[in-house]
Ligand SMILES: Nc1ncnc2c1ncn2[C@@H]1O[C@H](COP(=O)(O)OP(=O)(O)OP(=O)(O)O)[C@@H](O)[C@H]1O
């Protein structure tokens with residue numbers, strides 16, 4: 162099961178925004194995806210509650226009868242949103258599961274310094290150092306054509322981290338997220354510049370999230386995804402012995418949504434689009 166985590170020590174760098182978008186992209190591709198919210202703020206879980214039921218579903222963690230967080234049955238892809246300040250044992254635990262980590266970085270000096278510390282710690286972990294967990298940065302709330310955008314690219318490449326591009330600052334993200342949407346859920350003509358900015362990011366993520374399959378396997382997105390074989394560490398994650406510790410997970414028993422029933426009929430790309438009120442004006 163491909164697992165992607167969004168990590169940065171710096172609060173407010175866009176982790177939850179980024180994680181929600183990747184989860185929505187997976188859902189639109191027809192995958193049975195879970196957005197795991199490791200953050201006690203539970204921003205992603207709150208966003209999931211707002212997500213319209215008509216859209217391709219994204220599952221949250223589920224809680225078992227021992228009050229432990231679990232990956233729901235049938236999930237084939239996991240996106241993990243993590244809290245600011247994540248480091249040490251908790252960071253290592255995430256890396257143990259992740260196939261790829263994205264570090265969203267805003268352009269200020271403080272943001273860059275914090276991201277550089279996060280990167281330095283990640284590089285001490287063998288899975289990252291040996292390339293089993295791939296690492297990249299994305300510029301957040303910055304126009305790639307500006308000096309700030311170019312400086313961010315140079316900064317990232319100077320540290321030897323792959324820079325995937327930048328996402329501009331726009332209220333489209335803020336308003337979409339308020340409605341449980343992402344820019345991928347909007348009619349493409351309303352989000353064309355932003356979809357274009359996502360393209361190089363998705364090009365990099367695609368082989369991680371949709372690893373090449375055997376020739377006789379069905380094409381991703383053209384069917385309801387079947388569970389992929391789990392790696393040993395992920396098996397442990399699903400059976401709960403390790404994942405349960407991820408977020409000090411005996412929390413949040415109140416208001417936990419169950420995996421949405423329509424998960425089983427995840428839509429083909431572009432199947433359902435809603436036009437939110439803020440786009441109708
Ligand atoms: N591209 C963007 N354009 C405009 N606003 C954005 C953009 N990306 C993120 N934001 C806004 O920036 C704020 C911080 O984003 P987000 O909550 O995703 O960060 P975070 O790293 O998850 O924060 P925390 O560390 O507190 O969990 C939010 O209000 C979000 O709506």
Ligand SMILES: [Mg+2]
Nearest residue numbers: 176177200204
């Ligand atoms: Mg967050």
